[in-house]
Amino acid sequence: MTEGTRFKVYCSQCREKVELPAPEFRLALGASRERTFYSFICPACGASVRKIAGERIVAALTAAGVHTMRLLPVDG
Numbered sequence: 001m002t003e004g005t006r007f008k009v010y011c012s013q014c015r016e017k018v019e020l021p022a023p024e025f026r027l028a029l030g031a032s033r034e035r036t037f038y039s040f041i042c043p044a045c046g047a048s049v050r051k052i053a054g055e056r057i058v059a060a061l062t063a064a065g066v067h068t069m070r071l072l073p074v075d076g
């Protein structure tokens with residue numbers, strides 16, 4: 001894939017289906033499925049949308065060069 005990869009996503013705020021290039025996404029890899037999510041700013045309403053990311057989405061976003069951050073539990 002190239003940097004020009006775009007993804008169609010559904011905004012949970014305004015219910016608009018929007019298309020965004022890979023650099024607009026952030027991916028957070030948590031310790032469990034429930035803590036692995038992707039986020040983006042909806043271009044239609046400006047809301048910050050966060051959604052649980054399934055394995056296929058994680059793979060697709062990673063392959064497209066989306067920035068990822070790994071969430072680690074903090075002790076103490």
Ligand SMILES: [Zn+2]
Pocket residue numbers: 011012013014015016042043044045046047
């Ligand atoms: Zn929206």
